[in-house]
Amino acid sequence: MIASPSLKAAAISPRQQYAQAFSRVRRFTEELCRPLAIEDYVVQSMPDASPAKWHLAHTSWFFETFLLSPADPSYRSPDPLYTYLFNSYYVQVGERFSRPERGLLSRPTVEQVYEYRAHVDRCMAALFERADDALIERFAPVIELGLHHEQQHQELILTDLKHMLSVNPLRPAYRAAPTNRTVAPAPPEHRWLSFDEGLYAIGHDEASFAFDNESPRHQLFVHAFRIGSRLITNGEYQRFIDDGGYRRPELWLSDGSKVVEAHRWTAPAYWTHEHKHSKHFTLHGLLDWDPNEPVCHVSYYEADAFARWAGARLPTEAEWEIAAVTVPIEGRFSDSEYLHPAGASATESEGLSQMYGDVWEWTQSPYVPYPGFRPASGAIGEYNGKFMCNQMVLRGGSCATPSGHIRPTYRNFFPPEARWQFSGIRLAEDA
């Protein structure tokens, strides 16, 4: 649970604890939007992305729909159309406004959306105020889900803004780069860490919060494998490019070749084609490109082709998780001043580094249900299960993921051509 650290620190009631967690998460969403001009909230730069305004409203809609309304039949939304406008994909809740047209809505205004949030927050505060233990217990799963859901949208706010700002020739920064930013040191040598074959268990044990797609925890047989000690860097990826990587079809999945050709990809997203790719667009504007930083904004196809070029492969999600549980959850998250993946530091040279934060790591595992998976019943069960086709699993979180949101069992998923997330590469190979 999001509030769990503080829970241990102080003797406060579950009710207070949830109220504080709610307040903290909701506030962080608005903090992320503080650097924005009103105009920045409105634009949708591609169908996969949403306007910041929509994220702000949709996360409120979630609490309204799955908590306030069930808890109090007299609850009323500020506008009855908000249910239609801010439903993302929950078909059992009703019709939805067309996703690719979210950027066509100038109204409700940003101010009205913040009023909507304040309205929902007030109603939630009143609910926490009056709730007895039974009510808290009944709604605890939805509160937790709602807060983790909002954290997911916190990450999307950043990635969607990055995309939107990047298409603007003025190259505006989301916020200024930190003045103390230093060049990443040369990465430690890339080494292989070995794991034996055998029966392992992966998946979440349900002792604390997790999304439904992380369950059930289950046994599986894993063949001996080796996993890379750190992430692949920009410099290493540049060598793949220099070796003709994008023009050698034998390195690519067939669908990947088609995408490369259709979009004329020659480098990761946000790299500029001027000056030998020496710049890239970041949340802090157009910056010098650092060879020691992890490569990011690559698609699954590029990660897979790079791995093939390197004589290796991507890890499966089971391999990744088996390795990940051996290291603490440390890395760069969205509370960082510099919203970009960090290079591996020299002190990390002994073991497995960069497993959490920095960049989501593509695995070679299609996103499918775990054996025995059962989605929740009702609309809330539409959360994860219905996307279990045509997507690949990514693991570990990124520099845009809220601190505290990630777990070793966490399964993120995107279509193989997606590049606007902070997605990067870790290698694996058969032992």
Place this chain on the structure above:
Amino acid sequence: MIASPSLKAAAISPRQQYAQAFSRVRRFTEELCRPLAIEDYVVQSMPDASPAKWHLAHTSWFFETFLLSPADPSYRSPDPLYTYLFNSYYVQVGERFSRPERGLLSRPTVEQVYEYRAHVDRCMAALFERADDALIERFAPVIELGLHHEQQHQELILTDLKHMLSVNPLRPAYRAAPTNRTVAPAPPEHRWLSFDEGLYAIGHDEASFAFDNESPRHQLFVHAFRIGSRLITNGEYQRFIDDGGYRRPELWLSDGSKVVEAHRWTAPAYWTHEHKHSKHFTLHGLLDWDPNEPVCHVSYYEADAFARWAGARLPTEAEWEIAAVTVPIEGRFSDSEYLHPAGASATESEGLSQMYGDVWEWTQSPYVPYPGFRPASGAIGEYNGKFMCNQMVLRGGSCATPSGHIRPTYRNFFPPEARWQFSGIRLAEDA
């Protein structure tokens, strides 16, 4: 010239006269935007429309590019990229930002765009201040063109906003409907006004301002024709619909049938399908539909099909102009409180009514050059000539046209499927 009425009224110099006209037109653009929330300036609801913010900037860019820069080589734009961002289609000026992506730009902000306008206005004021007669004489054509150009964008601001607001399920109004709005009276009987065959001259005589496409004035032989005394009304158009008009291919041009099928048109744009089309979306929100108001927001294909159904045809642009010069320039323009076409009044029952303002009238004339037409040389010559293909001529102005902007010789043009302009129907027939 835009300023000419005041010129006659007072003994002011051409310099003062241009300065005043400039100030008046520029101010009216901003007045039109006064009802907008900041968010309303940003959205582009379809490729043919532009965000209000873009119109505000582009009209300033025009003066910057064709007047301030040529007049003063040391002139600097607030941002060198503005030339790229706010050029519409003048290829000789340089590269342009992709038109369908104008809505992806959150920056420059609305405030920055107003600063840009103020900057251009200050520089123009300084130019008027220091200009001698020779300079004014040299730049008079560009000033006049720039002001008429800005008036064209004033109309587009309204039509583009109407479209943008209409796709929003909240159905926001551009501004509130006037409280004194009354139902239109029953229209006078539709009658035919006859004109003899013979040699006529049409086109502009160049004694005052006109766009290049209105020249040269030239002779042509016109066969005897009759023209309808007034516009076709919503009620008359509804009878066409009730008679299966949209489902009878024999009434339609072949290309029109395809468009009707592809878009599933069953009524003019902005009519709602609920409640037997009894409502339509206007700049004042969703209003009751008035059978006595002129039908508007029809495409050329619909106007043509209606005419065929009525046993008539649309007028040619020559016929329209020959008739139009016989009546004064009166009608509803964008200085009206109610921004919607007005019904014909009983007092107009004797002659030709509604020729100006209210709705643009589709003619059956493709938009082609007049005999002897020569566009201006240089980039400014790209104004009209290069669009002389695949478009149809409309005449007479609309309720969104600025008062004083229209002339009998004025040629507007849109592709035959366009519906977002205030475009309506007047009939004609062979004598």
Place this chain on the structure above:
Amino acid sequence: MIASPSLKAAAISPRQQYAQAFSRVRRFTEELCRPLAIEDYVVQSMPDASPAKWHLAHTSWFFETFLLSPADPSYRSPDPLYTYLFNSYYVQVGERFSRPERGLLSRPTVEQVYEYRAHVDRCMAALFERADDALIERFAPVIELGLHHEQQHQELILTDLKHMLSVNPLRPAYRAAPTNRTVAPAPPEHRWLSFDEGLYAIGHDEASFAFDNESPRHQLFVHAFRIGSRLITNGEYQRFIDDGGYRRPELWLSDGSKVVEAHRWTAPAYWTHEHKHSKHFTLHGLLDWDPNEPVCHVSYYEADAFARWAGARLPTEAEWEIAAVTVPIEGRFSDSEYLHPAGASATESEGLSQMYGDVWEWTQSPYVPYPGFRPASGAIGEYNGKFMCNQMVLRGGSCATPSGHIRPTYRNFFPPEARWQFSGIRLAEDA
């Protein structure tokens, strides 16, 4: 009428005359198909083109639908579905098979289509046999229309086959080039022929057969103009290319620029990009490109851009017709051994040459109804009128037009981007 020359030569009855004309035209269609392999009849290489098999069947369907069925209610088609399969666009006749999918039909087989033709021909022969004068008189307009209609499809068979063969990397020839083919001589100097301003009449006088769109003959006022003495050659067009013609947007209509960019045009259709365009694909396979032959397979946009580059313009259709009536109908038609436009010969140097045959000449006139135009009533009236939008008029016929099919008043029409017809360039200018 198609049969009129022979009518004068011999004292044969109208019945015999029509029967002979019918037989002659129908036979020529099949002769054109003689070089084909069965496979060549089946393929549709683009939505605008149709398989040869379809042309063979559709022209038979025309006689079946508009003549055999009305003349004899007991008439039966070999298959009731043929009406559906072989209707082109006559919506009043009923539903039609989707045009772009004509190439998906392997059945009826070529043999069955020839049987269908033979069936229709037998029924027509029987009709001619038993018809009295009254019946002949009643159906004469439809017979004539059907034969001219079939001649139009004879031209399309050639142009559609040319396109289909051209997309095949094997570059098959429709038939071998004539062995006696010689290089075209240097063209005579391009000169201007002047015509005075004044009232002229154009259009068909209805003394003999013409399509409905050529009527009514009507007066119009034409300004003084000059027309080029001959067609523009490949060599002259190459100079336009060499001068950067395709890369200079100031030479192009706005829509033309978009088409050039979208299709990456850099030369007329069928020119090969290897070897400096020294080859082009013809109905006789890949041949050497001759600078003295007329340029062909250019779109309206290219013809218009070339004219602007040359400091001239394209003629209007009225100007073309006024000039064309002054010369005899001579030129290369589809009875030629070499199915490609011929160069102007030295002996033609004095006056206007190449007005008929060789290439269709783009005019700057959009295809619109003549004043007073009325299409025929019923389905047969869908012949021409419903296409009077978004197309440009071409005049004069081409080397693929059947000999005897062309007239000075003949109006052909295609969308401005069409290139698969034998379409070329003649210039005009204001006097």
Place this chain on the structure above:
Amino acid sequence: MIASPSLKAAAISPRQQYAQAFSRVRRFTEELCRPLAIEDYVVQSMPDASPAKWHLAHTSWFFETFLLSPADPSYRSPDPLYTYLFNSYYVQVGERFSRPERGLLSRPTVEQVYEYRAHVDRCMAALFERADDALIERFAPVIELGLHHEQQHQELILTDLKHMLSVNPLRPAYRAAPTNRTVAPAPPEHRWLSFDEGLYAIGHDEASFAFDNESPRHQLFVHAFRIGSRLITNGEYQRFIDDGGYRRPELWLSDGSKVVEAHRWTAPAYWTHEHKHSKHFTLHGLLDWDPNEPVCHVSYYEADAFARWAGARLPTEAEWEIAAVTVPIEGRFSDSEYLHPAGASATESEGLSQMYGDVWEWTQSPYVPYPGFRPASGAIGEYNGKFMCNQMVLRGGSCATPSGHIRPTYRNFFPPEARWQFSGIRLAEDA
């Protein structure tokens, strides 16, 4: 190996054995084409399908490219362009003719394609004639691969023809239905067969021929599961439809809902919408629809939605294989007179039935490499590995699969929206 049964039966040399297998497989391809008219060979009815002519040529190209050329550097193809025209997707072999445009090629003619086949067959016969044991041993893997490859195209010839004939309103049959065809008996009760959890091995042991994607054989841990005793029938699927199956989004994967909406699916492919789906199009023309036959021509999305509606799920490919090895390889294959899946017979009621032939069975397993998978090096390695993304595994073969071509380890794969293969449904559930 294809020839292995006969190998055991008689004392013939490997050389003879391969020569006989080669001859038998090649002949069967041509037998499958015997019912076709020449026109039927030419048409490509959708990008996923290929003309029969292309299949005939491509399978010959395979032997030419991977066997005749390497075996004899002096080998020459009848036309050097055949390499370009008939390469499917082997990028290391060179450029390929655009796949969706295979139907635009009227040439080479069918006769020329058969000559090409005969040429390759003669060269192969000569090779078999002169080959010593070393040569046979060296090329045995390629010969076997080439023959299994050709068998795959034998199946595609049938499925592609079925699609092509189905779009023709004449509804032609590939060949007449067998006269002795009887209505399928009521299927035996659907029962669940249980398998315990544990370590299993799946994949091919390489003792005989298999495709590379079936290797390596490897251990995996499988949870206890149950698998359906027989295939789902048309009648059972109709109940899903009647229960609103296609209109209940909660039953569908998100991508599935989009596909259903986009294509307006309301039933399996080839079911007719007239007469309550009482007919369906088959290789024998339009036939009565039999409720007892296995449902086929469903996409993965439909199979998955049906399973969810039935309270079950699809099997994984491992589950399927673990079950399949327990039964003999029996079922309806393409040597059947009636080319349609057969109903389960009463005698099969005891155990697992219909595992082989009849219909390919969708599994819930995305098509990914087995642990330790390595594709062959060189162009021939492009056979399977590069398609391991965005596709789902199907198992068991169909009534269009050549007899002898299927194995328990055989992995077929298609995108989840594909319906033109004979693909059906078997259920599974957790134990």
